[in-house]
Amino acid sequence: MTFEQFVAVQGQSLxxxxxxxxxxxxxxxxxxxxALADAYRHWKKVTAASDPPAxxxxxxxxxxxxxxRRRSSTERPTDLPDTSPDQAAEPGDGLEERDQLRTLLxxxxxxxxxVLVLRYYADLDDAAIAESMGVSQSAVRATASRALASLRTTAVVETVQETP
Structure with a gap:
């Protein structure tokens, strides 16, 4: 498989x-x-891997x-909605729930x-997540547990604050 073919097949999922x-x-x-620029530079290593997409x-x-981790990364996202025509949403299509989830994440x-994105969005198991992140499986489970507990606590606090 060439790099161009790889990008055509895997580019959108990445x-x-x-x-x-x-x-x-x-x-x-x-x-x-x-990531794709790095993959191109190291294409021989990528193709030699047992699972190039992974x-x-x-x-x-x-x-x-x-x-x-970089300290120079001080950019912060704003709460301005994306108003491009291709992103237009109909009422009730789950946009509010997705927006709330993005805010919580x-x-x-x-x-x-x-860890949560790889587990629930990419649908990877603990072993694959651990391999992707270069940590142990127990670290993945512990991180996921703490992250989910944090999300639950944050969601409950926000719900209580919104209640009149």
Whole structure:
């Protein structure tokens, strides 16, 4: 498989994963581009891997975690909605729930967010997540448990605050 074929087949799923990890369309494009640029530079290693998509997904996750650790990363997302015509939503299509979920996920630490995204969005098991992140399976389970507990607590607090 050539790099161009790989991008044609896997590019959109990598971009969607990057969007769920970052919560920002433009940052997701930058992240996916950086991961694919690294994959291109190391294409022989990628094709030699037993599962090239998983290898590149790990590159994307590592790039995401590395970007989030940098102190120079002081950009903060705003609450302005995306008003592009292709993003127009009909009432009742779940937009409010997805927006609330994105807000809750954005409040998590990068590692916790990454674990939850890989588990529930990318549908990976603990072993695959551990391999993608370079941590142990028990660290994945512990991080997921703490992240879910944090989400539950945050959701309950927000619900109580909204109640008149």
């Amino acid at each position: 971009l969607r994963l990057a969007f769920v990890l970052t919560g920002d369309r433009h940052l997701a494009e930058d992240l996916a581009q950086a 290898y590149v997904r790990r590159m994307l996750v590592n790039a995401h975690l590395s970007w989030r 954005a409040g998590l630490a990068p590692r916790a967010r990454t």
